[in-house]
Amino acid sequence: MSMTTKGFPLMLSFDLDCETMWTARDPEARKRPILMSQGAYGWKRGVWRVLDVLRRYEVKSTFFVPGEVVLAHQEVIDALLKDGHEIAHHSHTHRWIVSLSPEEEREEMELAQQAIIRATGQVPRGWRSPAAELTDVTMDLIKEYGFKYSSNFFDDDAPYLLKVRGAHIDCVELPFRYINTDSPYFQFSKILPGRTITSPPQVLDTWSWEFDTLHAEDRMMVVAMHPEFIGQPSGSTVLARFIEHVRKQDNVWIGRCDDIAADIRANLLADA
Numbered sequence: 105m106s107m108t109t110k111g112f113p114l115m116l117s118f119d120l121d122c123e124t125m126w127t128a129r130d131p132e133a134r135k136r137p138i139l140m141s142q143g144a145y146g147w148k149r150g151v152w153r154v155l156d157v158l159r160r161y162e163v164k165s166t167f168f169v170p171g172e173v174v175l176a177h178q179e180v181i182d183a184l185l186k187d188g189h190e191i192a193h194h195s196h197t198h199r200w201i202v203s204l205s206p207e208e209e210r211e212e213m214e215l216a217q218q219a220i221i222r223a224t225g226q227v228p229r230g231w232r233s234p235a236a237e238l239t240d241v242t243m244d245l246i247k248e249y250g251f252k253y254s255s256n257f258f259d260d261d262a263p264y265l266l267k268v269r270g271a272h273i274d275c276v277e278l279p280f281r282y283i284n285t286d287s288p289y290f291q292f293s294k295i296l297p298g299r300t301i302t303s304p305p306q307v308l309d310t311w312s313w314e315f316d317t318l319h320a321e322d323r324m325m326v327v328a329m330h331p332e333f334i335g336q337p338s339g340s341t342v343l344a345r346f347i348e349h350v351r352k353q354d355n356v357w358i359g360r361c362d363d364i365a366a367d368i369r370a371n372l373l374a375d376a
């Protein structure tokens with residue numbers, strides 16, 4: 105029996121980092137227009153191509169969007185909401201949490217929270233860390249802000265309730281892993297030494313093998329992508345063919361993180 109009421113849970117999630125992908129590494133990046141243009145591809149081109157694919161296959165997704173991007177691109181937020189996608193919290197500036205003071209971390213949480221409420225009319229239900237790091241302060245903030253789910257840890261292939269200072273909280277963790285993320289394969293820049301671009305069919309194969317195994321084991325799958333990469337022409341073909349691959353199974357629920365977390369929560373709370 106599947107862990108949700110609607111079948112095997114598959115979340116196709118997107119982090120719409122845009123320019124913050126580069127300014128978070130180095131504020132001086134703002135002075136480098138070609139580097140910044142790699143981020144601009146996200147809001148200018150990539151997100152629209154991703155939206156086309158999701159519409160074609162009638163898939164609803166979650167977009168984790170930094171507050172700065174929310175404030176700069178209301179037209180993108182409106183288009184995402186119109187198609188029924190979820191906007192979730194992904195910090196404000198995307199600065200790496202381990203380099204922040206506790207006060208700065210709180211400010212990151214609050215500024216993006218307000219930006220999302222203003223742009224969507226809704227309190228965000230989920231949180232994903234920028235650049236896959238968090239601190240003790242973050243865990244307290246997740247609890248304080250009342251997030252219903254988090255999608256951050258790499259330690260399992262099944263959802264579980266987060267613990268803060270030893271006690272379970274009502275927040276479902278939806279873990280993922282780097283292998284099911286697009287940036288290790290497609291993020292290339294001369295300022296990131298050692299990176300090469302992976303052939304798109306190889307990524308499709310990898311994600312399909314991951315799905316086949318997880319589906320056979322009746323677990324769940326989170327794919328974390330960036331419109332800056334998966335929204336490129338060959339990337340969007342990977343996304344489309346991956347959806348076709350998973351739809352060969354008839355019991356797969358491709359859904360938003362908030363909907364899937366809500367469906368799973370009752371069972372997890374009962375077991376906690």
Ligand SMILES: [Zn+2]
Nearest residue numbers: 119121234235
């Ligand atoms: Zn990000």
